[in-house]
Amino acid sequence: MRFTRTSKALGIVAIAALALTGCGGGGSTGGSSTAAGDPNKVITAYSNEPQNPLLPANTNEVYGGRVVNLLFEGLRSYDANGKAVNALADSIESSDAQNWTIKVKQGQKFTNGEAITAKTFVDSWNFAANSKNLQNNGFFFESIAGYDDVSAVNSVKGADGKTTTTPAPKADTMSGLQATDDSTITVKLAQPEADWSLRLGYSAFYPLPSAALADPKTYGENPVGNGPYKFEKQGSWVHDQSITLVKNADYKGTREAKNGGVTFKFYTDPGPAYTDLQSDNLDITDVLPSNALKTYVNDFPDRNATKAVATDSTLNIPGYNPNFQGEAGKLRRQALSYAINREEIAKVVFNGTRTPAKAFAPPVIDGFKEGIKGSEVLNFDPAKAKDLWAQADKIQPYDASKPLQIASNTDGGNKEWIDAVANGFKNNLGIQAEIQPFAKFAEVLNLRKSQQLPGLTRAGWQGDYPSLYNFLGPVWATGASSNYEKYSNPEFDKLLKEGLAAKSTDEANAKFNQAQEILFQDLPGLPLWDQARPIVWSNNIVKAETGWNGEILYYGITAK
Amino acid sequence: MIRFILRRLLQVIPVFLGTTLLVYYMVFALPGDPIAALFGDRQPPQAVIDTLRSQYHLDQPFWVQYGLFLKNLFTFNLGNDFTGQPIAASLARVFPVTAMLAVEALAIQAIFGVAFGVFAGLRRGGWFDSTVLVASLVVIAVPTFVLGFVFQLVFGVKLGWAKPTVGANADWVTLLLPAVVLGLVSFAYVLRLTRASVSENMNADYVRTATAKGLSRPRVVLAHILRNSLIPVVTYLGANLGGLMGGAIVTEGIFNVPGVGNKLYQAVLRSEGPTIVSIVSVLVLVFVVANLLVDLLYAWLDPRIRYDQ
Numbered sequence: 001m002r003f004t005r006t007s008k009a010l011g012i013v014a015i016a017a018l019a020l021t022g023c024g025g026g027g028s029t030g031g032s033s034t035a036a037g038d039p040n041k042v043i044t045a046y047s048n049e050p051q052n053p054l055l056p057a058n059t060n061e062v063y064g065g066r067v068v069n070l071l072f073e074g075l076r077s078y079d080a081n082g083k084a085v086n087a088l089a090d091s092i093e094s095s096d097a098q099n100w101t102i103k104v105k106q107g108q109k110f111t112n113g114e115a116i117t118a119k120t121f122v123d124s125w126n127f128a129a130n131s132k133n134l135q136n137n138g139f140f141f142e143s144i145a146g147y148d149d150v151s152a153v154n155s156v157k158g159a160d161g162k163t164t165t166t167p168a169p170k171a172d173t174m175s176g177l178q179a180t181d182d183s184t185i186t187v188k189l190a191q192p193e194a195d196w197s198l199r200l201g202y203s204a205f206y207p208l209p210s211a212a213l214a215d216p217k218t219y220g221e222n223p224v225g226n227g228p229y230k231f232e233k234q235g236s237w238v239h240d241q242s243i244t245l246v247k248n249a250d251y252k253g254t255r256e257a258k259n260g261g262v263t264f265k266f267y268t269d270p271g272p273a274y275t276d277l278q279s280d281n282l283d284i285t286d287v288l289p290s291n292a293l294k295t296y297v298n299d300f301p302d303r304n305a306t307k308a309v310a311t312d313s314t315l316n317i318p319g320y321n322p323n324f325q326g327e328a329g330k331l332r333r334q335a336l337s338y339a340i341n342r343e344e345i346a347k348v349v350f351n352g353t354r355t356p357a358k359a360f361a362p363p364v365i366d367g368f369k370e371g372i373k374g375s376e377v378l379n380f381d382p383a384k385a386k387d388l389w390a391q392a393d394k395i396q397p398y399d400a401s402k403p404l405q406i407a408s409n410t411d412g413g414n415k416e417w418i419d420a421v422a423n424g425f426k427n428n429l430g431i432q433a434e435i436q437p438f439a440k441f442a443e444v445l446n447l448r449k450s451q452q453l454p455g456l457t458r459a460g461w462q463g464d465y466p467s468l469y470n471f472l473g474p475v476w477a478t479g480a481s482s483n484y485e486k487y488s489n490p491e492f493d494k495l496l497k498e499g500l501a502a503k504s505t506d507e508a509n510a511k512f513n514q515a516q517e518i519l520f521q522d523l524p525g526l527p528l529w530d531q532a533r534p535i536v537w538s539n540n541i542v543k544a545e546t547g548w549n550g551e552i553l554y555y556g557i558t559a560k
Numbered sequence: 561m562i563r564f565i566l567r568r569l570l571q572v573i574p575v576f577l578g579t580t581l582l583v584y585y586m587v588f589a590l591p592g593d594p595i596a597a598l599f600g601d602r603q604p605p606q607a608v609i610d611t612l613r614s615q616y617h618l619d620q621p622f623w624v625q626y627g628l629f630l631k632n633l634f635t636f637n638l639g640n641d642f643t644g645q646p647i648a649a650s651l652a653r654v655f656p657v658t659a660m661l662a663v664e665a666l667a668i669q670a671i672f673g674v675a676f677g678v679f680a681g682l683r684r685g686g687w688f689d690s691t692v693l694v695a696s697l698v699v700i701a702v703p704t705f706v707l708g709f710v711f712q713l714v715f716g717v718k719l720g721w722a723k724p725t726v727g728a729n730a731d732w733v734t735l736l737l738p739a740v741v742l743g744l745v746s747f748a749y750v751l752r753l754t755r756a757s758v759s760e761n762m763n764a765d766y767v768r769t770a771t772a773k774g775l776s777r778p779r780v781v782l783a784h785i786l787r788n789s790l791i792p793v794v795t796y797l798g799a800n801l802g803g804l805m806g807g808a809i810v811t812e813g814i815f816n817v818p819g820v821g822n823k824l825y826q827a828v829l830r831s832e833g834p835t836i837v838s839i840v841s842v843l844v845l846v847f848v849v850a851n852l853l854v855d856l857l858y859a860w861l862d863p864r865i866r867y868d869q
Contacts, residue, residue, distance in 0.1 A: 049826075051598060051643045060599065134611055136604035153607040164619070165606040217644070239645055240653060241728035241818050265727050268826055272712075272725045272816040279717045279724050440590075440829070442597025449596070481603055 040260035041559035042246070043541060045552065046273045046285035047264035049240050053220020056206040057128030057135040065203060066551055067243055067264065071225035072206035073253055075102060075121070076197070080556075082310065082364060082466035082548025084198050087253055088116065088207070088226075090183075092200065097192035097503060102185040102200075110209045111230045111248055118179035124208040126150065126174055131167035133216065137204035139481065140464075143196055145176025145188045192501040194508040195467045202465045228257045228555045241266055257555045277538055283559075284537040284544055286552050290413040293351045293534070300536040305543075306353065308364045309533045309550035310463040312471055313357075314525035315340075315406065315421070315456050318485045323399055331392035333523040336456075337377040338385035339428040340421055346529050349417045353534055357527035360516050361471035364548055365463065367509030374520025378527060382428040389429050403432035405455030407448075409441040414458060448484040457485075459525060466548050468512040472496060476519060487524035565852065572848050576841065583840045584626050587833040594618065594831035598642055616642065616834075629834055633841065641827070641835045650823060651838060657730045658812070658819035662804035664735055665743030670797055673747045677754025677793075678786060684759045692755075696748035708741045708814035725816040738815040742808055746800050750793055757789035764788070790861050798854030802847035 050064030059068045075089035086092065090103040108116040127133055129141040131151045141147050154168040176188035189196060199205065207226065212219040222234050229245035231237070236244045246261035265282060267273045270289045276282035278299065288296055296304055317324050317333055324332055342356035357378060358370050392398070406422055408414045418435045425433035436455060438444045447453045461482065463470050473496055474480050478488040492515050499511030533550040537543075542558045595612045596603065603609070613619050616639075617628055632639050638647035680689040699707075715737060716724025722737045761767060762785060770780045805820060812821035820839060827835040858865045 049643065053644060060604065131605065131607050134608045136599065136608060138605055138608075151605070153605070162619075164614070165610045167607045167611070238728055239650060240823065266818070267725075267727075267816050268822050269813055269816070272814060275712055275717060275724045276727075276816075279720060281716075281723050281725065440592055440597065440831075442592030442594060442831070445596055446592050 038260070038559055039258060040247075041540070042244070042261035042263055043259050043283040043554075043557055043559055044263045044265050045283060045554060046267060046270070046287055047243070048266050048268065050237075050243075052136065053217055054223045054237070055135070055212060055216055055220045056203040056208070057124075057137045057140070058216075058220070059203060060136045062551070063264075066554070067245070068203050068206070068223075068225075069551065070227055070229040070245055070262065070554060071223055071231070072203065072227040073225075073251070073255070074201055074203070074206045075104070076201040077253070077255060078201045078466060078548055079254070080545060080547050080553060082366065084201050084466065085254065087201070089200070092197045094197075097194045097196070097501060098189045100187040100189070100196065102187065104183050104185060106183055108226060109250070110207075110224050110226045111250065112209060112211075112224045114209045116207050116226060117182040118185045119182070120207045120209075121185055121205075122173075122177055122179045123210075123213060125177060125205065126172065127208065127213050128204055129174060130172065131169050134167065135204075137202075140199065140202065140204040141174065143189045143191070143193050144174045145190045146171065146174035147176075147190070150174050191497075194500060194502045194505060195469050198467045198505075199465045227251060228253070228255045229262065232261065255553075255555045258558045259555075260559075262554045274536075277536055280538040280540060282538065283540050284535065284552060284557065286533060286535045286546065286550065288534055288536065293353060296534060296536050303538070303541075304534060304536045305545055306532045306534040307546050307550075308355075308362065309531045309546070310362050310364050310466060310471075310548050311531045311550070312360065312362060312461045312475075313528045313531070314360075314459050314461075315528055316459045316485045316525040317456055317523065318451065318453060319487060319524070320451055321455070323404075326396065328392040328396040330522070331388045331395070332398070333526070334377050335385045335388035335392065335429060336425065337523060337526045338379065338381045338388065339424050340526065340528070341380040341424055342378065342529055343380060345417055345420045349420055350529070353532050354529040355532070357529050359513075360476070360519050360525075360527055361468050362463075362530045365466055365468055365471065367468040367505070367512065369509075369513045372513055372520060373517045377520060377523065385428050386430075389431075398431070400431060402454065403434050405434060405436035405453075407436040407438065407444050407453045407455060407457040409439065409444055410435070410437045418458065445484075451486065459484075463549060468509050469496065469499065472512055472515060472519075476524060485524060487522070489518055489522055492518040492522075565856075568848075568852050568855070572845070575848065576844055579844050580630075580837050580841055581626065584629060584833055584837045585622065587828075587831055587836050588622050588625065590831045592831065594642065597830065612642075616640075625833070629837060632834075633838070638838050639834055642830055642832050647835050647838050650835070651842065654818060654820050654823045654839075655842065657735075657817060658805055658808060658821065660730065660732065661735050661739055661742065661808060661812075661817060661819060662801060664732065664739035665746075665804050666797065666801055668739060668743040669747045669750050669800070673750025674754050674786075674790075674793060677751040678758050678781065678789075680751065681755040681758025681789075682762065682781065682785075684755075684762075689755070692751060696751050699744050699748040704741065704745060705810050705814060707744060708738070708811055711737060711741050712814060726818070727816055728818065730817060730819075735817070738808075738811050738817055741815075742804060742811045746796075746804075749796065753793050753796055754789060757792055758785055761785050761789050787861055791858060794854055794857050794861065798850045798857075801850040802843065805843055805846050 048063045050067060051061050052058045052064055054064055054068055056068045056072055059065050073087050075087060076084045077087040078084055088105050088108055090105050092102050094100040104118045110116060125141055128135045129138050129147055129150045131153050138151060149171040150169050152168050152170045153165045155163050155165045157163050178186045180186055209224050221237060222231055228248055228251045230248045232244040232246045243264045247257040270287040273282055273285050274289050274292050277285055346354045346356055359372055359375060361368055404425060406418050408418055415435060422433040422435060425431055448457055461471060461475050474482050476483060476487055477496055478493050495511050495515035499508045502508035502511055533546055535544060535546055535552060540560050542560055544557045545553055547553050595609050595618060617625050641647050676692055680692045683689055712724045715721045723734055726734045726738060767780060767784055770784045809821035809825055812819050824839050
């Protein structure tokens with residue numbers, strides 16, 4: 001709906017008058033604009049303030065990530081189904097999964113005219129991996145030989161017993177990373193990793209112009225990239241308000257923009273965004289307020305889509321809890337899993353936006369296998385649950401002095417399903433169970449890290465790149481960065497390693513699925529459900545869809 | 561007069577130290593590591609976390625943190641928030657927006673509240689008075705967020721008269737709907753205060769004298785009745801300005817206004833001590849100045865009030 005400024009002002013004055021006298025009254029609405037299709041139209045999209053300067057290797061949250069992904073093009077990119085396809089790479093080859101040769105397309109440029117060569121990538125990666133540059137995603141280069149020197153840190157134990165870590169790189173470049181000529185990158189990994197090339201589409205591996213390396217902070221305010229979009233102008237990022245991107249006409253690739261640009265409008269809450277969408281004041285959102293999950297299909301008929309997302313959610317059981325140790329603990333973990341009615345909770349609490357989990361990785365990922373040995377624990381079977389619990393009690397009685405708590409932050413709509421799970425434990429196992437609520441995610445995380453949570457905890461993982469390993473390694477491997485409950489099984493680690501060293505992706509995936517069998521035996525966490533992400537759009541948009549990780553494919557949106 | 565103002569301004573110092581100390585301590589006492597919370601499930605290398613923590617002095621004891629904050633404040637360098645943005649710049653962005661919103665809401669309250677109140681008070685018991693009394697009672701009874709959502713739905717979505725949210729580039733026009741919502745409750749109070757005050761003063765001796773002198777009715781109402789009735793109203797409006805500046809969190813949230821309330825809300829979520837306390841400091845100043853202005857207005861409204869002995 002379009003109004004002239006004056007007519008709008010008059011309208012609002014009328015509102016004020018009506019409101020103040022407490023009278024109601026009908027009014028005519030303006031005619032909605034029915035402009036014809038326009039490939040140059042700029043669409044508006046829901047977002048929020050990015051947390052860091054927009055450097056790809058420093059961006060590890062969704063709101064910065066969606067901008068960075070549109071501003072840059074890497075060696076590879078992921079299509080809508082999560083398949084990695086070559087983008088700036090002509091070819092990526094390796095005979096032993098350890099030594100890789102990457103041929104870079106020639107003649108590519110950043111929007112400031114700077115040429116992109118093999119050296120651009122090498123410099124960018126060395127920059128990102130260097131611990132003194134403090135890049136959040138620096139650890140993505142950990143597989144490359146020489147990473148340990150570049151990323152070295154100094155840990156000092158202070159007088160108060162707290163350890164402080166400071167960057168202390170021993171080298172500026174990774175020994176395993178070379179640009180042999182303008183078009184060739186050779187990479188030597190510390191150990192063979194069959195799925196390494198799958199990562200190359202992730203934002204940490206994007207190329208950076210030299211200005212970014214010289215002054216990352218300034219650059220991050222007005223980033224210059226090589227992707228399907230570019231900043232409209234210097235200062236397009238209006239903090240706490242919006243970021244405006246326009247189509248990069250020079251971009252030639254698989255993600256060419258079908259619209260004139262994207263303006264990300266920042267909302268601190270999804271509620272107002274939903275209202276804006278209802279009046280075509282915003283064009284698309286991927287975050288719905290929880291009370292709209294039941295109504296969005298009716299509110300936006302023919303203007304919504306729901307697609308599976310590569311995320312995992314689990315209920316983790318810390319190994320230090322005495323009730324869940326030894327043989328009895330194993331039986332109890334299984335009993336808990338059998339006692340969760342995933343099907344019903346997905347239907348009733350989540351209105352079908354989630355489906356029961358079938359493994360420790362989501363089905364959208366290549367190599368996903370249903371019916372892994374041991375995965376029957378994901379079925380709802382109250383009789384079996386009771387039976388297993390009773391068996392465990394014979395080995396070692398359950399300490400019922402305190403109720404079994406499930407820790408979670410309650411601000412993200414988690415309370416409802418946790419209550420449902422806790423009720424399942426109560427009704428089917430006859431134990432006391434309840435939510436251990438926290439106002440903020442940070443509190444739970446702190447307690448998880450310091451191993452102080454008395455009971456279970458909710459955990460979630462969103463894939464960085466579409467690979468089975470990415471859902472297993474960083475979460476369950478011994479000492480892994482997001483393995484907060486410190487689960488450790490050497491056999492599992494060994495299978496992961498073998499999978500990484502496999503010659504082909506199929507062979508690797510077979511090993512990873514074998515590793516999942518161990519997880520199903522140990523159940524360090526109970527897989528809960530797979531997510532689907534609903535999106536809705538305005539009357540200004542023809543159609544939209546999300547990619548493998550739930551991010552809207554903004555470049556593919558056509559405006560009416 | 562000057563001495564009075566100076567004395568009042570000196571009072572700002574203890575008020576200021578007290579509020580900032582209290583608020584800073586409350587943020588400090590919040591559980592959870594704010595830096596780790598920035599990253600969620602995907603934690604960066606430990607060196608990044610530790611460097612950020614020392615950069616924001618989170619590894620220091622409370623008194624050192626508070627001292628550093630004060631030092632920064634008096635050297636006019638508020639430092640950066642956790643996203644690396646200068647706090648001073650974000651204050652400069654959000655305060656004008658909220659000031660616009662507050663002034664607009666205040667104007668609505670003052671103009672409509674006083675006008676309606678005078679009419680109602682002059683014809684006490686009349687149909688206008690009765691209608692307005694009931695309507696204002698309804699407005700007072702309905703919580704602001706309900707009004708906000710209803711107005712947004714009716715005027716923003718169903719009727720399409722106004723944009724349902726404000727967003728970037730806030731101006732007087734886009735801010736009008738939230739300003740109406742924000743001002744409505746206090747409008748009802750202003751109306752009732754004015755009405756009570758006017759109907760009381762109508763029977764005062766000086767009004768009878770003025771009428772007997774042969775002054776015109778408008779002159780009697782405006783110069784005699786209204787002026788004398790305004791003291792309680794002005795007190796209320798002055799105290800309300802501070803509330804409008806800082807208490808608009810709900811309204812700003814509903815209408816996505818990029819103002820103080822939204823910023824404060826986000827800063828609290830992130831446990832960003834320096835940002836929260838910086839905002840509070842400015843709000844304290846606004847409060848103090850608004851109250852000072854109210855006190856000075858008293859003298860103009862009622863010449864019997866004098867400040868210096």
